[in-house]
Amino acid sequence: xxxxxxxxxxxxxxxxxxxxxxxxxxxxxxxxxDVVIVGGGNTGRNTTIxxxxxxxxxxxxxxxxxxxxxxxxxGDLNFNVMLSQRGQxxxxxxxxxxxxxxxxxxxxxxxxxxxxxxxxxxxRRKAPILDFSDQARFPIFGALWQQRAGIARHDAVAWGYARxxxxxxxxxxxxxxxxxxxxxxxxxxxxxxxxxxxxAQKVGLAVAGHxxxxxKMAGLRLxxxxxxxxxxxxxxxxxxxxxxxxxxxxxxxxxxxDKGGMVMGSDLDGYNSYGQRGDLPIVEESMACAKALIPLxxxxxxxxxxxxxxxxxxxxxxxxxxxxxxxxxxxGGWCYGGFKATPxxxxxxxxxxxxxHPHELNSRFTLDRFRRGHQLDExxxxxxxxxx
Amino acid sequence: xxxIACPYCGERDQVEFAYGGDATSSFxxxxxxxxxxxxxxxxIRDNPLGDHxxxxxxxxxxxxWLYVVRDTVTHECKSVTPAREAPRAACG
Numbered sequence: 001x002x003x004x005x006x007x008x009x010x011x012x013x014x015x016x017x018x019x020x021x022x023x024x025x026x027x028x029x030x031x032x033x034d035v036v037i038v039g040g041g042n043t044g045r046n047t048t049i050x051x052x053x054x055x056x057x058x059x060x061x062x063x064x065x066x067x068x069x070x071x072x073x074x075g076d077l078n079f080n081v082m083l084s085q086r087g088q089x090x091x092x093x094x095x096x097x098x099x100x101x102x103x104x105x106x107x108x109x110x111x112x113x114x115x116x117x118x119x120x121x122x123x124r125r126k127a128p129i130l131d132f133s134d135q136a137r138f139p140i141f142g143a144l145w146q147q148r149a150g151i152a153r154h155d156a157v158a159w160g161y162a163r164x165x166x167x168x169x170x171x172x173x174x175x176x177x178x179x180x181x182x183x184x185x186x187x188x189x190x191x192x193x194x195x196x197x198x199x200a201q202k203v204g205l206a207v208a209g210h211x212x213x214x215x216k217m218a219g220l221r222l223x224x225x226x227x228x229x230x231x232x233x234x235x236x237x238x239x240x241x242x243x244x245x246x247x248x249x250x251x252x253x254x255x256x257x258d259k260g261g262m263v264m265g266s267d268l269d270g271y272n273s274y275g276q277r278g279d280l281p282i283v284e285e286s287m288a289c290a291k292a293l294i295p296l297x298x299x300x301x302x303x304x305x306x307x308x309x310x311x312x313x314x315x316x317x318x319x320x321x322x323x324x325x326x327x328x329x330x331x332g333g334w335c336y337g338g339f340k341a342t343p344x345x346x347x348x349x350x351x352x353x354x355x356x357h358p359h360e361l362n363s364r365f366t367l368d369r370f371r372r373g374h375q376l377d378e379x380x381x382x383x384x385x386x387x388x
Numbered sequence: 389x390x391x392i393a394c395p396y397c398g399e400r401d402q403v404e405f406a407y408g409g410d411a412t413s414s415f416x417x418x419x420x421x422x423x424x425x426x427x428x429x430x431x432i433r434d435n436p437l438g439d440h441x442x443x444x445x446x447x448x449x450x451x452x453w454l455y456v457v458r459d460t461v462t463h464e465c466k467s468v469t470p471a472r473e474a475p476r477a478a479c480g
Contacts (some may be wrong), residue, residue, distance in 0.1 A: 212435035223431040271407045274437050274460050280389045281403050314431045370431040371423060383430050386407060
């Protein structure tokens with residue numbers, strides 16, 4: 001495997017970029033493996049924001065671990081994931097929201113995470129294009145600021161991990177659909193696929209929006225519903241917004257990518273769907289939010305719109321645990337928090353698979369927390385997955 | 389835009405309706421202390437790929453609750469009936 005470096009980049013560029021070798025092998029499935037992970041490569045829907053401003057015990061330290069792994073990722077993987085820690089503004093639009101932000105910030109700081117409460121003037125210095133006028137529909141009272149938050153390039157993360165995994169001897173088998181599980185005495189011992197049966201001592205599911213669908217093949221029903229989440233990108237413009245901003249008056253977030261496009265998203269479409277295409281009411285809502293927050297958005301054209309399926313859990317927090325079936329492990333229910341969790345999710349899942357018990361960081365992401373009444377409901381929405 | 393044919397008002401845009409979620413889980417008797425049955429009803433879902441039985445309320449119309457069978461892949465609404473005429477399992 002070639003080691004990427006600036007020197008190599010220049011050498012290849014001078015050689016007209018010929019002779020690059022492929023980043024990972026196109027492996028043929030073997031008859032058996034120690035562990036088979038189904039899925040685990042999709043970053044398709046994401047608006048690429050990474051942050052660790054979670055408040056509930058069980059979430060806070062997990063997402064901080066994730067952010068720490070993000071900070072080391074490009075070096076660890078020898079692949080530039082273009083992490084830009086440009087900071088995130090969580091805007092507040094009322095004195096009550098400022099109080100809530102102060103509480104959240106205090107909890108973050110007590111966990112060793114950076115957080116700062118900003119006055120409207122400080123917010124204005126960081127993001128002058130927000131609507132600070134007298135006409136603003138939702139006046140800005142301040143913000144909770146996390147400097148270490150930012151954005152990363154979602155494709156690079158998937159490619160970097162694929163290359164890194166390949167380096168460690170992992171076979172990445174592409175274009176291979178799982179049709180069912182192999183069983184022995186009530187235990188899962190592999191997967192039945194379109195490219196034949198593959199045996200494994202342990203099978204892990206990391207299949208984003210289709211966790212219920214795969215789990216159903218194993219006879220499991222989960223506390224998950226699949227919903228649509230859309231994202232939008234505008235035509236590229238000169239740099240106008242150099243932080244990530246989340247609106248406090250509605251569910252909406254926006255940042256400007258490296259090409260200059262404004263990337264944004266808002267609520268779920270609001271009904272169960274595997275359709276992978278968004279509906280118009282959310283387009284309208286997102287644009288209304290964008291316009292209310294940043295007036296100049298009304299002059300921009302949306303050039304891309306896409307939609308992905310989220311497996312929304314009943315409390316809005318993920319599941320990383322051993323399933324009730326021996327040999328089957330689940331990493332899912334990422335709602336729309338999956339991208340920022342990528343490194344810690346993999347790290348904790350690997351720990352759980354290897355040791356057969358959870359790491360302290362994912363010890364609360366169990367399936368049975370619902371039965372025991374130990375939900376991790378960051379927003380306090382209750383078992384209405386489309387409202388998280 | 390999803391279009392739902394309200395049996396009282398006719399076919400209308402989805403924005404007139406509020407989603408009421410999965411219509412197949414029904415609560416146990418209120419006196420039932422069994423934790424598994426309650427967990428099942430409150431939290432566990434089939435989450436089917438294909439036909440999904442669900443409730444919608446025509447909030448900005450006749451305000452009636454409706455029982456809809458909708459495909460979660462194509463979004464086609466296959467049937468819309470008043471919720472009170474829904475199959476027993478769906479009524480809770």
